[in-house]
Amino acid sequence: MSNAKIRNMEQFAAVSGISRPTVSKYFHDPESVRASTRARIEEALEQYDYRPNIFAMNQNRKLTKNVGIVVPYLADPFFAEIARYLEQRCIAAGYRPSLFSSHGEQKLEMEILDSLRSLKPAGVLLAPLGRASDRSEVEKFCRDVPTVLFDSNLEGIGAAFVGSDNFSFVSQTVEYLTRTGAPPAFFEMKTPANPNANKRRIAYVSMMERLGFEPHVISIDGEGWAFEEIGRQGAAKVLQDGALPTDAVLCSNDRLAIGFLSAAYELGIRVGRTEACRLRVASNDDHPFARFTCPSLTTAAHDYDNVAGRSVETLFDLIESGGKFGTRTETLFPARLVLRDSA
Known part of the structure; x- marks a missing residue:
């Protein structure tokens, strides 16, 4: 390998003996130059250890990649x-x-x-x-x-x-929870960080009324993106105060639900769908960690x-x-x- 340091495409074209336009054409699309020319360019790239500044190349284009x-x-x-x-x-x-x-x-x-x-x-x-x-x-x-x-x-x-589709999320979880047990309360932040939360609350109320059940929205204090801790603290207060009107909870998102599960565990409240459990908890999103919670989280999944x-x-x-x-x-x-x- 040569010790010469090639600083730009002009210098590389000069030492490789290939025209600057042809070199530029190769870097934009290697298949656009003849095979013999492509082989010469690639041999020179190895010899001089040169790599073009792709960012600078893009800035000189009318339309970058x-x-x-x-x-x-x-x-x-x-x-x-x-x-x-x-x-x-x-x-x-x-x-x-x-x-x-x-x-x-x-x-x-x-x-x-x-x-x-x-x-x-x-x-x-x-x-x-x-x-x-x-x-x-x-x-x-x-x-x-x-x-x-x-x-x-x-x-x-x-x-x-x-x-x-936020209605698709909530309609499926509400329908499942009401079909298999007590109608759920909806657990959310008073000041949600993401606008999807408001759409999910509206969908919950609409779906509960459509099915003939009274909606119960539990809005907890908290602002920002630390959803797990906000959910843990909010759930602990709700559970300790006996403010949960049902034994089923639908959380606005999976991160709040993870916090809810943590609070239930700390208070010795068993969550699950067996007869030995006091609460059922479901949610929305299918967070990448939702299947690893204890118990694993029932949820409605995004089509990523x-x-x-x-x-x-x-x-x-x-x-x-x-x-x-x-x-x-x-x-x-x-x-x-x-x-x-x-x-």
Whole structure:
């Protein structure tokens, strides 16, 4: 291997004896140059240990291959899982995804969107904070950059939204719980971080009334993204105060349910669907850890694969159409009930 340090594509073209346009063409698409030329370039790459600055190459293109993926809280395993699916789909299509987390902060979400503008992305997949987002700034960004929203829908913003049908989640869990035992109470945060929580509460009330049962909504104190601890503390207070009007609980999301299970265990309350158990607990999302709780958590599952696949496909369609659709599109995927030991 040569000791000479090649710093840019011009220097590499000079030492390899191949024209700069041909070298550039190779790096954009190796199959676009003749096999003999490709072999010479690859031999020179090994000799000089040169790798191009792909980021700089992209910045010189009118349309880059960069795709931004923004989630509200990457420490949440749900968002880590959906981001993994999105990244894999983008990479398979020849794009280079960059993943960002706003950590539940509006200021950071805005800083991320500003940074993405400088990257000149081909498009962005954005799961906004929702209630905490600056709607006007998100709307402005979506006008400037081809953007598909996923998970949290800011009504009327962006060219498209892809997510899960919250009524499908709750209707299945409520129907199952009422069919197999006492009607459930709904356990939620008073100030939910994610707008899906409000839709799930509305769906719970609607489904209970449709089935002829009185809805019972238990709203606990807590704000932010530490759902497990908020759920544990809130459940402990509800259980100790005897404020639970039924022996079945439907939690707004699996992370709150994990906290509820923890509180029940600490208080010596057995959860499950056998006669020896005092409570049944179910939830929504199919969090990646839901099957590993004790007892394992009955829940309604997101269709991760289809949500990710359709989000990416919609973004590519948006890019190809010049960043605009005739009308805003919304795609919702139904949930799938997963029966486990907790209910």
